[in-house]
Amino acid sequence: MSKIKQQTIICQLCKKPVKSNQVIPGEMVREPIAELIKKAHPDWSNNGFICLNDLNHYRTEYFKQSLESERGELSVLDAEILKSIQEQELLSKDTNIEFDRQLTFGERTADSVAEFGGSWRFIIMFGSIILIWITINSIALFRQTFDPYPYILLNLVLSCLAAIQAPIIMMSQNRQEARDRLQSENDYKVNLKAELEIRHLNAKMDQLLNHQWQRLMEIQDIQMELMEEFMLKRQPL
Numbered sequence: 163m164s165k166i167k168q169q170t171i172i173c174q175l176c177k178k179p180v181k182s183n184q185v186i187p188g189e190m191v192r193e194p195i196a197e198l199i200k201k202a203h204p205d206w207s208n209n210g211f212i213c214l215n216d217l218n219h220y221r222t223e224y225f226k227q228s229l230e231s232e233r234g235e236l237s238v239l240d241a242e243i244l245k246s247i248q249e250q251e252l253l254s255k256d257t258n259i260e261f262d263r264q265l266t267f268g269e270r271t272a273d274s275v276a277e278f279g280g281s282w283r284f285i286i287m288f289g290s291i292i293l294i295w296i297t298i299n300s301i302a303l304f305r306q307t308f309d310p311y312p313y314i315l316l317n318l319v320l321s322c323l324a325a326i327q328a329p330i331i332m333m334s335q336n337r338q339e340a341r342d343r344l345q346s347e348n349d350y351k352v353n354l355k356a357e358l359e360i361r362h363l364n365a366k367m368d369q370l371l372n373h374q375w376q377r378l379m380e381i382q383d384i385q386m387e388l389m390e391e392f393m394l395k396r397q398p399l
Contacts, residue, residue, distance in 0.1 A: 173213040175203055185211040192362075195224050225358050243355050257345045269337060276334035279327050292316070 169182040188208040191199070198220050200206045222244050229244075265273075278284050295316055299307045309315040 171211050173216060174206060174210040175199070175212060175216040178213070180211075180213045185213050186217065187211055191217065195220050198223055198227075221362070225362075228358075243351050243358070246351075246355060257348050258341070261341050261344055265337075269333070272330050272333045273337065275327075276331045279331065 170179045171182055171185050172178070173180050173185060174188065188196070188206070188210045191208075191212060195217075196206070196208070199212070226244050295309070296313065299309045299313060300311065301307075
């Protein structure tokens with residue numbers, strides 16, 4: 163099967179030959195972006211072509227100016243969003259996998275201990291140990307036992323366990339907050355990028371509709387002229 167050879171077109175800005183599927187006509191560029199291009203390249207013409215790399219660059223500049231006018235100084239997250247738009251990268255990712263890769267051995271251990279300490283298995287197991295402890299030391303109140311009533315050693319063990327378990331649970335909660343914050347930042351970047359892209363698409367659709375409407379009006383004018391010429395030719399001399 164023969165392959166279709168793509169035409170090579172010169173980009174107006176970078177002056178490099180680019181395949182036809184990597185360029186768009188200048189008349190299809192949105193007016194605000196075209197104004198930015200004209201400021202940097204006064205010889206820009208709507209009759210030429212622009213490659214997608216240069217178009218993405220000026221699209222990013224346009225979004226940057228829009229964000230600065232709406233929010234003032236750009237944040238680090240805004241800069242990452244603009245970079246992803248320019249480089250056509252995906253922002254959505256699994257933050258849980260990325261967060262788990264950064265955990266140390268101690269942090270993983272603390273999370274496992276906190277998870278086990280907050281389960282029914284721990285409650286049932288530790289309740290059984292306490293019940294056995296009390297039963298052994300209460301079988302014979304008048305005999306010698308290792309922790310006679312009122313079970314002072316048991317109280318000491320419980321206090322030590324609570325003192326150790328509390329900071330471990332707090333460590334795990336702090337990491338959960340960091341995980342939630344990372345997820346919120348990722349959601350913010352994805353939502354803001356989607357908002358900018360949707361805004362750009364809406365303006366692009368309006369431009370396409372206006373362009374098509376102008377073409378239809380031009381075709382209608384040509385048809386009217388042809389009809390007038392035809393009617394003049396049919397009139398008797």
